[in-house]
Amino acid sequence: MSIETLLSGQNRDGGWPYVRGGSWTEPTVYAVLALTASGETQAAARGVRWIHTTARRDGGWAPYAGVEQSTWVTALVTLLPVGLVGKSSHAGGIEWLLGTTGKESTGLYRLREWMLGNARPAELEFPGWPWFPGTAAWVGPTSLAILALEKENRRKPSRRIAERIEEGRRFLLRRPCRQGGWNHGSVQDLAYDSRPYPETTGMALAALRGVHSPVVDRALEVAGGFLGECHSADALNWLRLGLIAHGNLAAGYCPPEVPCRTLSESSLDLLVAEEQKGRSLFWG
Amino acid sequence: MRRTHGTSGFGITRREWLAASAAAATLTGCAGPAVPPEVPAQVSIVRATEYDQGLYDTVRRTIDEHRLDVRGRRVVVKPNLVEFEPHNVINTHPLLVHAVCEAFRSMGAASVQIAEGPGHRRNTLDLAEAAGYFKTVPRFEEVFVDLNLDDVSRVRPSRRFSRLEELYLPNTVMGADLLVSVPKMKTHHWVGATLSMKNLFGVVPGGVYGWPKNVLHWSGIDECIADLDALCPRRFAIVDGIVGMEGNGPILGAPKAAGVLVAGRDPVAVDATCCRVMRIDPARIKYLRLACGERGSRLPEGEVHQIGEQIRSVATPFALAPEFQSIRLT
Numbered sequence: 170m171s172i173e174t175l176l177s178g179q180n181r182d183g184g185w186p187y188v189r190g191g192s193w194t195e196p197t198v199y200a201v202l203a204l205t206a207s208g209e210t211q212a213a214a215r216g217v218r219w220i221h222t223t224a225r226r227d228g229g230w231a232p233y234a235g236v237e238q239s240t241w242v243t244a245l246v247t248l249l250p251v252g253l254v255g256k257s258s259h260a261g262g263i264e265w266l267l268g269t270t271g272k273e274s275t276g277l278y279r280l281r282e283w284m285l286g287n288a289r290p291a292e293l294e295f296p297g298w299p300w301f302p303g304t305a306a307w308v309g310p311t312s313l314a315i316l317a318l319e320k321e322n323r324r325k326p327s328r329r330i331a332e333r334i335e336e337g338r339r340f341l342l343r344r345p346c347r348q349g350g351w352n353h354g355s356v357q358d359l360a361y362d363s364r365p366y367p368e369t370t371g372m373a374l375a376a377l378r379g380v381h382s383p384v385v386d387r388a389l390e391v392a393g394g395f396l397g398e399c400h401s402a403d404a405l406n407w408l409r410l411g412l413i414a415h416g417n418l419a420a421g422y423c424p425p426e427v428p429c430r431t432l433s434e435s436s437l438d439l440l441v442a443e444e445q446k447g448r449s450l451f452w453g
Numbered sequence: 454m455r456r457t458h459g460t461s462g463f464g465i466t467r468r469e470w471l472a473a474s475a476a477a478a479t480l481t482g483c484a485g486p487a488v489p490p491e492v493p494a495q496v497s498i499v500r501a502t503e504y505d506q507g508l509y510d511t512v513r514r515t516i517d518e519h520r521l522d523v524r525g526r527r528v529v530v531k532p533n534l535v536e537f538e539p540h541n542v543i544n545t546h547p548l549l550v551h552a553v554c555e556a557f558r559s560m561g562a563a564s565v566q567i568a569e570g571p572g573h574r575r576n577t578l579d580l581a582e583a584a585g586y587f588k589t590v591p592r593f594e595e596v597f598v599d600l601n602l603d604d605v606s607r608v609r610p611s612r613r614f615s616r617l618e619e620l621y622l623p624n625t626v627m628g629a630d631l632l633v634s635v636p637k638m639k640t641h642h643w644v645g646a647t648l649s650m651k652n653l654f655g656v657v658p659g660g661v662y663g664w665p666k667n668v669l670h671w672s673g674i675d676e677c678i679a680d681l682d683a684l685c686p687r688r689f690a691i692v693d694g695i696v697g698m699e700g701n702g703p704i705l706g707a708p709k710a711a712g713v714l715v716a717g718r719d720p721v722a723v724d725a726t727c728c729r730v731m732r733i734d735p736a737r738i739k740y741l742r743l744a745c746g747e748r749g750s751r752l753p754e755g756e757v758h759q760i761g762e763q764i765r766s767v768a769t770p771f772a773l774a775p776e777f778q779s780i781r782l783t
Contacts, residue, residue, distance in 0.1 A: 187602035193660060232661050233605060236621055241663060272671065300663020304671050309575075309664060353573050353664055361705045368575060401579035430578040431602065 199436035228261030271306025349387035374411025570600030601659035615676035638697030649690035
C-alpha cells in the first residue's frame with residue numbers, strides 16, 4: 170500500500186472516509202500520521218483542519234461530522250503530534266480521556282450494585298474505557314486510550330496520567346481469554362470460554378508495552394500463532410504492532426500479501442512498517 | 454471517491470430523499486415515511502434442506518408469493534455475519550444471500566446491495582471472505598456496504614421503547630426502499646431467539662457506537678430491537694432455517710437442521726412463526742410482545758395467514774440453554 174493511495178483517497182473537505190463517502194475521524198487520524206511520517210505535510214495539514222471540525226466542547230472528539238458526542242476516537246486524535254493538533258486541543262483530549270471510564274466503574278453504578286447486593290466481579294475492579302460514553306469499558310478503546318496516555322506521559326510525565334495508565338493496564342490483565350490473548354472483552358459466554366481475536370490481542374499487547382506478566386507471555390504465544398495463519402490486514406497490522414511492542418516480531422518480518430479493505434488499514438500498514446524500521450509514531 | 458446516489462424509486466434522488474426524511478423526522482419526531490398496515494400478515498414456510506443450486510428457484514418462488522413490487526426500487530439485503538468460522542453455522546449461508554439478491558434483481562429492482570455491520574469484529578470484509586461470500590457472490594466487494602463504516606444520519610424513533618432518544622443509522626439502510634433481513638435461525642443467550650428483528654442490531658454503526666454496540670445493551674436489548682423495528686419500516690424477511698443454531702446461540706451453539714425458509718413482510722409474524730417452528734413460545738419473547746401491533750404486525754398464530762408448509766409438519770425443537778427452559782412452547 171502506498172502513500173499515493175492515501176493522497177488519492179482524501180476527500181475535498183480534507184478528511185478521509187473508511188472506504189468511500191464522508192470523512193471519519195479514525196481514518197483521518199491514521200492518514201495524517203502516515204502522511205506526516207512520509208513528509209506529505211500539506212495533505213496532512215488539510216486532514217488536521219478537518220479533524221478540528223469534529224472537536225467537541227467537552228474536550229473530546231466526535232467520530233463523524235454531525236455526530237454530537239465525544240467518543241473513543243478522542244484517544245486517536247490525542248496520538249497526533251501536539252504541534253499538529255494544537256496545545257489546547259491536545260490538552261482537552263487528554264483531560265477527556267482522564268475523565269472517562271466505563272459505566273460499570275462510575276460511582277453511581279457501583280452504589281446501585283452495592284444496594285442491590287450484587288458482588289463485584291474481579292474483572293470489573295479496574296476501570297477501562299468505553300467506545301461510547303455511558304456504556305461499559307472494552308478491550309479496544311482501553312488499549313487505544315492507554316497508547317495515547319502513554320505517549321503523553323513520555324512527552325510530559327505526570328503521576329495522574331501514569332496512575333490512569335496503570336489502571337487501564339490492570340483492566341486488560343484481568344480480561345484475557347482462557348486460552349490467552351483477548352477478544353472484544355467478553356471472557357465468558359454463558360459459562361463457555363470465549364475465543365481470542367487477533368486484532369484485539371495485538372491492540373492489547375501494544376497497550377501493555379513494557380509490562381511483564383504471565384498474561385502477556387501467554388498472549389505473545391497466541392499472537393505468534395495468529396500471525397502465521399491470519400489473512401486480515403487489520404489483524405496483521407495490530408498483531409505486528411503488539412509484537413513489536415514486546416520485541417517479539419522477527420527482524421525483517423514481511424507480512425503476507427493481503428488486501429487492505431479500508432483506508433485506516435492502509436495507513437496503519439504504513440505506520441507499522443515505520444515502527445518496524447524503528448521510527449515510532451505511537452510511542453515516540 | 455464518493456458513492457453515487459441513485460433515485461429512490463419515488464421520483465426523487467437519494468440525497469433529496471434523505472434530506473426530506475431528516476426534515477420530516479425533525480418536524481414530526483418520526484423517521485422515514487409511513488407505510489400502510491398490512492392486513493392480514495402473511496408468512497410462508499418453505500421446505501429447503503440443502504444449500505444447493507435448487508435454492509435459487511425456491512427463493513424466487515417464495516418471494517413471488519408475497520407479491521412485492523420492487524421494480525425500480527433500491528433493495529438492501531441484510532444477512533447476519535458474526536464470526537470468522539466458515540464451517541460453523543454462525544453466519545447466514547452465502548448461497549441463500551446470493552439467491553435472495555438474484556431474485557430481487559430478476560424482479561426488476563434498480564439496485565440490490567448486501568449490507569452488514571458485525572457486532573464484534575471490525576474487519577467485516579475479511580469476515581465475509583472467510584464466511585464464503587467472496588466465492589459465492591460475484592463482484593461481492595462492489596455490492597457490499599459495511600454498515601459499521603457507512604455514512605450516518607441522526608434519526609429519532611417514531612415510537613420509543615428503549616431509553617434511546619436518538620440513534621445514528623447508516624444512510625444505506627435509511628435510504629433503502631426495501632430492507633430485506635436474512636438472518637440465521639438461532640437461539641440467543643440473552644433474548645431467547647435471534648431472527649429477522651434481532652438481526653437489525655447489525656445496522657447500528659460500530660464506527661459511532663463501537664464493537665460491540667454496547668449502547669444497545671445498556672438501553673435494553675429487547676426494547677432496542679423494538680426501536681429498530683420502528684425505525685426501519687419498509688422490510689421483508691427471509692429466515693435461514695435450513696441449518697440453524699440451537700443451545701448457546703448466537704455464537705457458541707450447535708448446528709440444528711430445521712430444513713425450512715420462513716418469509717414474509719411482517720417481521721413480528723415471521724419471527725413468531727420461526728419461534729413456533731423452533732418450539733419456542735413467541736409470547737415469551739419480550740421484543741415480539743413489544744413490537745406486536747406496530748404497523749399492524751401480528752403475533753398470535755390465529756392472526757397470521759400461513760402459506761406453504763404447516764408449522765406442525767416442520768416443527769423442530771431447538772435445544773435451549775437451562776436459563777431459557779421457560780420459553781419452551783408447550
